[in-house]
Amino acid sequence: MKQIRILTGMMFVVLISGCASLPESFTASELPLNDDVFTQxxxxxxxxxxxxxxxxxxxxxxxDNSQSPLSGDGDNLKNLIRQIFDGGELGIRYITNANTIASETFANRAANCLSLTIMAKAMADYAGFNAVFxxxxxxxxxxxxxxVNLLNGHINLRVSVADTLRKNQISSHFIDVDFDPQTIRSHFPRxxxxxxxxxxxxxxxxxxDALLNNDDIKAYAYLRAAALLYPEFGSTWVNLGVLYRRHGLLDSARESYELxxxxxxxxxxAWENLALLHExxxxxxxxxxxxxxxxxxxxxxxxxxxxLGEEALDFGDPEQALIHYNRxxxxxxxxxxIFFGMGKAHYELGNIDRAADFMKLAAKHAQNRQDEYRYMSKLSDLQSAR
Incomplete structure (x- = not known):
């Protein structure tokens, strides 16, 4: 699989907890950067x-409008978070490539999980709440x-009333801000x-994003900034390796994957990309x-x-796609x-009734209204085609 490591909306960064750090003697000048190649x-x-x-x-x-002097901190916290997601207020929508700063996220009413977390953190700080990434x-x-396959990670934000963290007490006055409630329900370690x-x-x-748009100079500028700010973040080195490989800088790509x-x-x-490099x-x-x-x-x-099913479908092989989706x-x-993928594959095979059945299942299991509406719209189109 051709992969880029990205932190998307509903899923934030997938860096595994407990990763190692770089040795103290490892200076910035020793990092596998290539300023002399990407000179612009x-x-x-x-x-x-x-x-x-x-x-x-x-x-x-x-x-300001979400906060009332007549309400307690806990109620004001709940109201702020409710209004962020409430369709009658801000009504933030999930868009996977919405990699925007806080003010743009607010103006666009759209975010992925990283940009949602950034905006929610900024709002929590402004309102006087505590917020932890x-x-x-x-x-x-x-x-x-x-x-291109994008490997998604996940982050979220816990917002609490102002005195909770300072006193190191467990309080009921906190809310986890997350597009994907299943990550909270499933109790993944964080x-x-x-x-x-x-x-x-x-x-x-x-x-x-710049890599996907073939804007390699911009890609290098941002990945370089990430590497210098937080060199322990492995995803940056994987993506730099992809960029270097694209430019024939195979030694630098190997250094990046190995780091x-x-x-x-x-x-x-990183292992998968290193295997490709060996090939x-x-x-x-x-x-x-x-x-x-x-x-x-x-x-x-x-x-x-x-x-793998998505790849097979992209390559025009819906039968092989169904094998992967069924697994x-x-x-x-x-x-x-998965249900949506199976619906797409059956549609490509001309099985309209089966495609509609899987669209219903996709809508039933959707985790947010946006996905549910999207699947119901596809279902309506399929029913019209019968």
Whole structure:
């Protein structure tokens, strides 16, 4: 699979908890960067942390209007978060590639999980609440854009009334802000992370977007910024490796993948890209050994089979896609994405009734109104085609 590591909306960064750190003696000048190749990177200036988290006047007014001096802190917290998601108020929508700063997210009424978390953090700070970023250790999960598999991570935000964290007390006055409530219900382990890491994740996403758009100078500028700010974030090194490989900088690509693996030896995306690099350089046996190991580790992950189905569908093979989707469904019979994929495959095969059945299941299992409406719209189109 051709992969880029990205932090998307509903899923934030998938960096595995407990990863290693770089040795103190490892200086910035020793990082596998290539300023001498991407000499025009300085034409792009990544947003500062202040710019990323700044609320404009309209966003500040929205927060002010959500707070009442007659209500307690807990009620004001609930009202702020409710209005962020309430269709009659801000009504934030999920869009996977909405990699925007807080003020843009507010103006667009659209976010992925990273940009939602950034905006919610800025609003919580402005309102005087405590807010803590969390990185969630979810199974590998992919989406496809422009013929490329994007490995999604996940972050969310816990917002609490002002005195909760200061007194180190457990309080009922907190809310987890998350597009995907299943990550909360499933109790995946999570770890608090810093604002610096969140900022590096933002740069990584912007760099990945630029990679997808074949804007390699911009991609390098943002990935470089991420690497310098938070070099322990392995996803950045994987994406830089993809960029270097694209430009024939194979030694730099290998250094980048190996650095990602030093940070997390179970980073399967780094291993997979390293296998591809070995294949390109003629080390076929080594490439096959790594690929086999990665494949074996992913066999029990339904989303691995799901993304193989998506690939097969993109390549015009709906029958093979159904084989992969069915394997995914046997492992997890509750995911709307899998049912949607099966509906698409049956449609391509001309099985309109079966396609409609799976669209109904996708809508039934959708985790938000936006996806439910999307599936119901597809279902309506299918019913009209009968």
């Amino acid at each position: 990177y300085h034409e792009y200036t990544p947003e500062s942390a202040d710019e990323i988290f700044k609320l404009d006047a309209a966003a500040r007014e929205f927060v 969390y990185e969630v250790d979810i199974p590998e999960y992919w989406t496809r854009r422009s013929g 770890n608090a992370i810093s604002k610096e890491k969140i900022t590096a994740m933002f740069y990584n996403n912007k760099g990945a 990602a693996l030093k940070l997390d030896s179970e980073n399967l995306t 390109l350089e003629g080390r076929t046996a080594q490439a096959r050994d790594i690929a086999r190991s990665v494949r074996n580790k992913r066999e029990s992950n339904p989303f691995y089979h799901f993304i 995914a469904r046997r492992l997890d019979n509750s995911r709307h994405e």
